[in-house]
Amino acid sequence: MASNQTNCDVSSQQEPNQLRKKRRKSTQTTESHLQNDGTGEAKNQPTVRWRTNTARRIYSSKLLEALRRSRRTTSPRGEKTREVRETADRVLAVAARGKTRWSRAILAKRARLLRVKKVKKPKVGCDRMLQESEKRKKLPAVERKVKVLSRLVPGCRKVSFLNLLEEASDYIAALEMQVKVMTTLSEILAVAGGGAGVGGGSSS
């Protein structure tokens, strides 16, 4: 379904894409002129990558499309509603263009869920974990926090400390952008819903 969605993205966004592409090109060239040090390293920094207007525009438009599609397809829902959150995370991962570990992990999670239904197998090492907790093996403080951090960032459980820090910085920048876009979008849509609801009968 993830692949289907990407195909739909391409098909349904052809018309608006033309407008967006023009703007994207102009902003990108100006940004590249500003940021190109000759090394190309400035563009790769997470703060730069996720704070450009283009990134926000791309993410917001993709999110809109995904939300509209999910609205059309699945309206009756009996299970726990985590769909919007997962959609938002997935679109964020797509916007990362596969360069980071956490984005690939988010997309893989979805693909894995669709292929095989989640069956919770009892962990074999569970007894050992209980014994460890009984023995009260206290790791150094930094290592404990590193473990917690690795659990927070998706797909970074067995990653070295160095790479974990890099992934975390990129993830934080991406999350900040996600929060800003979703805030704005919810406001717009709320206003749109309110405005159209009132003036819907008169205008159309």
Add this chain to the structure above:
Amino acid sequence: MDPPLINENSFSAANPSSYSLTEIWPFPPSSSTALGLRMANLTDRGGSLDESNVTEPSGGNGNGNRKGIDLSSEEDDSSKTVSTTTSAHDLNDLNGKRRKISGSRNENSESRVEIEASSAAKNKPAEPSCKPSEPPMQDYIHVRARRGQATDSHSLAERARRDKISERMKMLQDLVPGCNKVIGKALALDEIINYIQSLHCQVEFLSMKLEAVNSRMSMSPAIESLHPKDPFDATGMIFGPQPTRDYVQGPQSEWLHMQVGGSFKRAM
């Protein structure tokens, strides 16, 4: 002076594979001290030249020569007294020649030229032998250690790794507000973890809000026809075709429109 010149000429004409000095040197070996010394000089010259002849054509013998030189340098003390008297007998023996060379080295008075020549001849094999651990040094990057810090390869790698970690921690601290005041990895990591958790909560809250908005929008059919080409244009589309607006909503939507339109710039 003269004898060495003569000897050089004679040696260059001679077959380089022949090591026996007796074949070349016409005079019989004598054990008198004066001649012995001269003999030592000549044999040293011979030995050194022979060695140079030996080393140059055959690179394979280089190791053997190196070992020989090492042995000879070790045997310096032992062969001091032996060199002059046994010079004649050891002519044919390579080891003997090396001992003679070591003997000549010890006889500093007369054999300076020979030493220079021998050292010049032995430069090629001798240098790597004198510093057996150093040829691989040329492949390494030479780093000048800071004062009070080790130059061990392990500690260098450790230092590089620590620098990378501190650089990334600084980047993270710039991202997370309020992390600049904290000193130390553990506390900074605490702040980072808290920040990520708060961001997760915000995303959850906003997703619920969006879902509510979605469900509201899906209920009213008028919205489905709304296809904003761009969220920034959406505001224009929403507010454009509605000239007659409710009085209460009018100023509110204007304010929101302005706020939303400018929020991206402000939020940067």
